[in-house]
Amino acid sequence: MSAPEISLYPLVALHAVSNAHNEWVALSFDLSAAEGDPFQAALTLLKTPDVFAALAPLDCILPVPHPHLLELSHLSTLPPNRVILRVPAAACADVAVQKKLAGYADAGYRIMVEGVADGSAATMCSARSLMVDASLVMPPVLALVAQPGPHLATGMHSEGRIAECAKAGFSWFAGDFALHPSHDISVGDGTSRKRLLALLGMLARDADSRELEVLLKQDPALSYHLLKLVNSAAFALSSPIHSFGQAINVLGRRQLQRWLQLLLYARQQDDGLANPLLPLAAVRAAQMEALAKALGWDRDQQDMAFVAGVFSLLDVLLAMPMTEIVAALSLDLDVVMALLDRAGPLGDLLKLVEHHDRAGLEQAGIDAETYWQAQLQAYHWAIQVSRNL
Template sequence: MSAPEISPFPLVELQAVSNAHNEWVALTFDVSPDAGDAFQATLTLLKTPDVFAALAPMECILPVPNPQLLEQSQLATLPASRILLRVPAGACADVAVQKKLAGLAEAGYRIIVDGVADGSAATMCSARALMVDAALTLPPVLALVAQPGPHLATGMGSEERIAECAKAGFSWFAGDFAYHPSAGSTGGDGTSRKRLLALLGLLARDADSRELEVLLKQDPALSYHLLKLVNSAAFALSSPIHSFGQAINVLGRRQLQRWLQLLLYARQQDDGLANPLLPLAAVRASMMEVLAKGQGWDRDRQDMAFVAGVFSLLDKLLAMPMTEIVAALSLDLDVVMALLDRSGPLGGLLTLVERQDGAALEQAGITRQAYWEAQLQAYHWAIQVSRNI
């Protein structure tokens, strides 16, 4: 008998789940098809040291495509308070599955049904919530009220659709809505956009701090976020910071540039909600930097990788073509190539961050495990950024 084929280390797409305030509350794990059993592959990822500490306080929604094979012993190392087991609606009609899942629920594990189960099947499985693709149609009202929730609406392409689903009874949301901001949530009027571009230009050429301060004083919201950041628990200072000059001394020039680049995404939207692009920009920036370091690039190249990642969503933030944004900034040629057409070494790395590809990773000499560890570090940082800004 030949030896069984060993599945490669799984690639996983982590998708953020937000509440109605655009705050991250959970992460869904969607592993690559070549990883074999999705639940076993996810367990491989969750064996990473300190993984739940890195993703705290996010809840983790794990795929369980074959709940009839699930055993409680497989869950022994998972913190029940942070885990939701995602089971397909079609499996809920099986009586054996109902008994198994009800037993797991009694042991403290939570069940979220992917789709709408027939009749009372979800209730018989002791499911607490539903996860439904509500991009185009909404499930029957009775399907939502039968479980306490929180119910997750996926496929959200706009904040308007989120509002509609919230009225229908959903309180968690996932989708690409952050990439399609409404008119009131973009960079504002022409004057505001020009000020932001001017600030970005100063940051790109490492301008004198006094020049930065002049522009910051014209943008009270950005100044507020900067001072809020340096006075947050993340820096644990013994005395409060009241001025921009003090903030520079605390952060240092390099960190100041990085935080200001991210703080551009923290500007409040017209509706007062957090900008959903902020943590996504943080993920890209951090992951680019970690992968660049893993490639053996020097500190300057790592900084360029960070910039390419954080700036890659500016066209969404400012509602402007990337060509116009790049033309207004003094960026390194490698960063420009990456932002405009994903070419050059930075462009290749940015493409991998935007869309995982096993063959491309192998060609770049990046192991799947290293890619996962970069993801984990990036999401950890993005979670902390969102909580401190």
């Protein structure tokens, strides 16, 4: 593809795509024009060793803003069964583009049209699905039924809107809906919330394992998830674990703390769906830790970075002000500053994880390639966490 040369390692915003059960099914690669040609920039990132293994089993949705420049040779390193080529609807009117994309579809690559193409243009491109911002307006019904799907609705800011889009024919969803839950554990369950805060406090002060065991026994949901975790394929044990004491011994103190912090997000919602906050918290925690390690921080500082990342969504989870949550916990001052004000070294890292740019990376002393490696590692871990909890 003839395109501007990329002089800097590209920065990508990865957006998780979920199904109707809040399970991640794909990652959408979004790159700004400042990164050069978005498709070429994505190719640079996908040359990372074992990148598709790290992101398995998720599909990768890649932007192709100039499909008339795309050649089959550009796709030679991409596995067809894992790649979806996202092309703008306006480009589908070009007969030459239609023939080119139809040929790539014959080679096994899936075509996703961004927006609604005129007439039968999407069909002529052999597109299987549409990607539409359905935050406010639904596309015509005929646009959805003309392709087999799955169709992706973006701009999803609430679970209610997802339900409406699902009825209209969408089955994949992306947006910040996880940050605006319609259900929370505090509704009608003050005891559960207090128990969670007590558990978080114990973890923060490195409480004795027996104290943790007593509290875990009072929470059937957390108990179930902990035993499910240690008996999962992630630990490959020769014999099943049946007691909390055994589970604590198998995991070890450090891993126990980490998994319990994430297990807080693993509760099922009232409608039985998985909590969409879980993988987000896992990404933040793992990426914070990876960046801290890249900066040469010691083991304790890396642990604090992990805690700041995983706790950064507790206000959403518990439907409480972060000030109240922090007041109930025994956290290091650096973690408190990061959670309340995004201040201090941990706060600076947390801001980068929430929204990165080159200026912020340069100020933090992190190069773009290091950031991508941390990002990739974090998503790999979040994918595994979601599958095991």
